[in-house]
Amino acid sequence: GAVSYPKSVRLIYQAVRNWQRHHLLVCPALPDEIKRDYLAMKSVKWQRRSGNASAAYWEDHCRTLGLIDTDSDGIRVREGVMLG
Numbered sequence: 001g002a003v004s005y006p007k008s009v010r011l012i013y014q015a016v017r018n019w020q021r022h023h024l025l026v027c028p029a030l031p032d033e034i035k036r037d038y039l040a041m042k043s044v045k046w047q048r049r050s051g052n053a054s055a056a057y058w059e060d061h062c063r064t065l066g067l068i069d070t071d072s073d074g075i076r077v078r079e080g081v082m083l084g
Contacts, residue, residue, distance in 0.1 A: 002027070008069045013058035 002023035004015040025035055066081030 005074060007074055009062045009067050009075055010055075010059050010069075012062050012067075012075075013055040016058070 006015040066078040
């Protein structure tokens with residue numbers, strides 16, 4: 001399977017990009033229709049963004065969702081986020 005444990009919130013974007021490049025289209029669990037839809041969306045020019053802007057977007061929004069970096073335990077959810 002495709003499993004990734006990025007060491008920091010900053011690296012989540014790259015982990016997702018690697019998953020898209022190396023696993024998504026060869027995943028036996030993903031229906032062919034979804035793969036075709038993905039390829040169609042990927043080919044639309046307006047969908048393309050700068051890598052730096054996309055990485056910053058992912059990092060900012062992961063932090064907004066409460067993800068934080070720790071010194072020894074990798075990425076964790078900030079205390080209190082799951083309390084509602």
